[in-house]
Amino acid sequence: QGPLYLAQLLGGVGTTLFPNHYRLSILPEVPHEGMIGAIADGYIEGVIWCKLNRSEEIRKLLRQCPIPVVAFNAGRPEPDTKAVFVNCDNERGIELAVEHLWSLGHRRILFVHEVQEWDTPDCILRKESFLQSMQRRGVDAFGDVRSWEWDLYEFQDWYRSNPPHTAVIGWTERAAATILARAAEIGVRCPDQLSVVGFDSTPFCDSVKPRLTAVRQPIFDMAQHASRVLLQLVQGQRPEQSSIVFPCTLDVRDSTAPPTQR
Secondary structure, eight states: OOOOHHHHHHHHHHHHHGGGTOOOOOOSOOOSTTHHHHHOSSSOSOEEEESOOOOHHHHHHHHHOSSOEEEESOOSOOTTSOOEEEEEOHHHHHHHHHHHHHHHTOOOEEEEEEGGGTTOHHHHHHHHHHHHHHHHTTOOOGGGEEEEOTTOTHHHHHHHTOOSOOEEEESSHHHHHHHHHHHHHTTOOTTTTOEEEEEEOOGGGGTSSSOOEEEEOOHHHHHHHHHHHHHHHHTTOOOSOSEEEEOOEEEOOSSOOOOOOO
16 A cells, blocks of 8 residues: 555545546646646646646746636645635644654754655645744754655665754655655664654555654545535636635654654
């Protein structure tokens, strides 16, 4: 069993669209050239757009796109567009993770994301929120952020360098679970030697060892809501809110504990 973010996302979309007799097409990526033509080709009535980066070309597309767009986990709303934004409360979610680790006694915490996600809006928000959460506690954590390759093998050299950190926050459950795997490969005991927290908290977190403490975002509910909003837009109805933020909670499992000497 792998990370279940996409499964829950697609499940929430499908259970809303299919009973309303809409088909779902999955576009893994959209060409940057001719972007509007690729989307508004007459076959697609509306788009739920995940990983919507905030480049100028995307802003232009949101202003000009002739079909409805719901931006899913795409960060703060974009002004002067008709797009509706559906997000989880990334800022509060990261604060819950930092608060949990801080209450256990951790004072040096590392934040990790994959280099391939550098422009993903929710990754950017979580990184910024981590820095702000630490700053509120009097810690300048600018040097405590790492951008590693997809399989996170850099973790092993990092840990062997004897860093001062006693805990790691992975920006997703996939990143955090991969860190647990890399740690196990070199004999690092989690949480005895290193606490690890993830983000998403699907049932996948219960399948890894140790079970992963993670911020929970209600992915399925968010996807259902995004789909209902899209159906409204397709039918010519405008929802009252152009932005909705779903609250996050923290699921404490087995991957976090008070720090100990190595």
